[in-house]
Amino acid sequence: MKHDDAELFYDGRTYRATQRRQIYNASPNPVTQYLIRISVDRYPGSPERSNQLYRENPLTWDEIGLSAQVGNEPVGWRVQHDRDAFKELWLLFENEYGRYPLYPGETTWIEYSYTVGDEKWGTWFQRAVRLPTERLSVRLNFPVELDPAVWGTETTMTAAAFPFRTAIHQEAASDRRIFSWSTDAPPLHARYRLEWKFRSRSSQEESSPAMPQSASEKMRSIGIVQAGDPILTGQARRFNLPTEAEDARRVVAELNAASERAAGIHLFSKGMGCAAPQIGIDRAAAIVRTPDGETITLLNPRVIEESADTDEQYEGCWSFFDVRGKVPRPLSITVEHTDISGEQRITIFEYGVARLVAHEIDHIDGILYTTRMRPGVDPISVSEYRGTGRTWSYDASGRKT
Known part of the structure; x- marks a missing residue:
């Protein structure tokens, strides 16, 4: 593909997506059709909520237009596929007046547009590189009175996620604010996810007396499943990789988005992690963000070896964030996990990162940290905890200091 260009226009109630792709036929045969996908997710951090929304009010061809x-x-x-929140179809290079195949060596532009109301469209727009692409560009066109803020995350073939390598450009045009971003030669299978919030609406919501107050309520409000939900105590399903690579990338993207939301409401000086069951997805995936800013992606992880040396430190869990519990953990763990291409890998984690990784693997195995605590030891309220804002530090022997 020579150029993949997309624009999302929002009028305050409805999104209109327009996608233009300049394609080149490098095959020896004429191209007569092209596969496209339309997918929506109003609550990306809460799959159960989204599923219920689209079951009760599915996306229809009439509204898409x-x-x-x-x-x-x-x-x-x-x-090709017609589901509640997902449409897949072949554009046919023909109409009632003739056929327009793309012959070998030829180039043409494909353009398609569709409309989705904001009651069904979440505040994110994702571009996936499924074919070798020379240039990718995206524009978001929003009303200026909504005071929009936009950021972006890239997820690569290895499932690692990080902010866009280049800044998103912003410009004003009469009553509109336009955000544009582009990249050349994006890697195959990369995903570029733009997210936004409308600060004028956020300020209204924050002034509402219905806003959550407790730490756990705040986590629930950003899509984190809370204690008592059966998904937190069941064994998550492993991925069949690389067959389910696309599913794995989608789950990792959701985990990174949930982590960004969590970072917006709490300071995680010791690092943080999120496992798929915590956002309502029954799959064996987790991410860990270390205090140094590294993101560790774990697919199908399992601990295969633990050190004899342990320490006992306080942990917090997003799924019951009003308390902190003192949990004994090994100072070093060896983890077997799978990369996106299906290759088995073994990684050794130590000290604080080992604790973070072990906590998330427990979530995949349906284990909450309270079951790891010593008998007779109870969690303390977050108001009693004095470790917020402090990093873990270890002496030369690896012991907590």
Whole structure:
């Protein structure tokens, strides 16, 4: 693909997505159709909530109002999959007046647009590189009175996630604010996720007396499953990799988005982690963000060896964040995990990072840290805890100081 260009226009109630792709036929055969996907998720951090929304009010073809053209010719399509929150279809290079195949060595533009109301569209827009692409560009066009703020995250083939390597450009145009970003030669299978918030609406919500007050209520409000939900005490399903690589990337993207939301409401000086069951996804995936800013992605992880040396430190869990519990853990663990291509890997984690990783693997195994605590030891309230804002430090022997 020579160029993948997308624009999202929001009028305060409805999103209109327009995607233009300049494709080149490098095959020896004519191309007569092109596969496209339309996918929505209103609550990306709360899959159960999103599933319920679309079961009760599915995305329909009438509301989408899809239009498509190849070159300057309007074209039709054939539906491949039609689900509540997901549509997949083949654009057909033909209409009632003729056929317009793309022959070997030729280039053409494909353009299609569709509309989704904001009651079904979440505050994010993702671009996935599924074909070799020379240039990728995105624009978000929002009303200036909503005071929009936009940020972006890249997820690579290895499932590692990090902020966009280059800044998102912002410009004002009359009553609109336009955010644009582009990159050349994006790696195959990379995902670029733009997220936003409308600060004028956020300030109204924050002034509402219904806003959550406790630490656990705040975590619930950003999509973190709370204690008592059966998904937290069941064994998460492993990925069949690389067959389920796309599913794994989607889950990792959701984990990173949840971590960004959590970082916006709490300071994590010791690092933090999130496992898929905590955002309502029954899959064996977790991420850990270390105090140094490194992101560790774990797919199908299991602890295969532990050190004899242990220490006992306070831990917090997003799924019951009003308390902290003192938990004994090994100072070193050896973890077997799978990368996105299906290759088995073994990694050794030590000290504070070992504690973070062990905590998240426990979540995948349906274990809460309270079951790891010594008999007779109870969690303390977060108001009693004095460790917030402090990093763990260890002496030369690895002991906590």
